[in-house]
Amino acid sequence: MNYWLIKSEPNTYSYDDLVQKGQDHWDGVRNYQARNNLKAMKPGDLALFYHSVNEKAVVGIAECVSEHYPDPTTxxxxxxxxxxxxxxxxxxxxxxxxxxxxxxxxxxVLVKNSRLSVQPVKKEEFDQILKMAQE
Known part of the structure; x- marks a missing residue:
């Protein structure tokens, strides 16, 4: 299993929006490095869901449930x-x-390259974020 961080502006698409939909595709990625990270994802991988812009916080965990496929928005x-x-x-x-x-x-990566919208996360980093969310 691999770990990731996916970023979204909460006023555009929030974690609560994903909860309400139950399952949704992650679209609109137009950066090659972020796209390559989407292509590397496998079902069962976990992603930290990060609200960008004003909030700047990890707020939830999402699970990848599909292989990559063409973006239906383009x-x-x-x-x-x-x-x-x-x-x-x-x-x-x-x-x-x-x-x-x-x-x-x-x-x-969030600290080193905060603009990347889909980024890998090491297991130790993932676990530390979850620990911090409990404190």
């Missing part, structure tokens, strides 16, 4: 989506400022 075959289901809303959000203060997360 006719350009370079872009793909995967399907996610909500797995768990975090007990409390883990804010970017707290992530940046945590030495165990200093090498996290």
């Amino acid at each position: 006719d350009d075959d370079r872009w793909v989506v995967v399907d996610f289901v909500p797995k768990q809303k975090l007990k409390k959000p883990v804010f970017l400022e707290d992530i940046k203060r945590e030495s165990l997360l200093s090498e996290m």
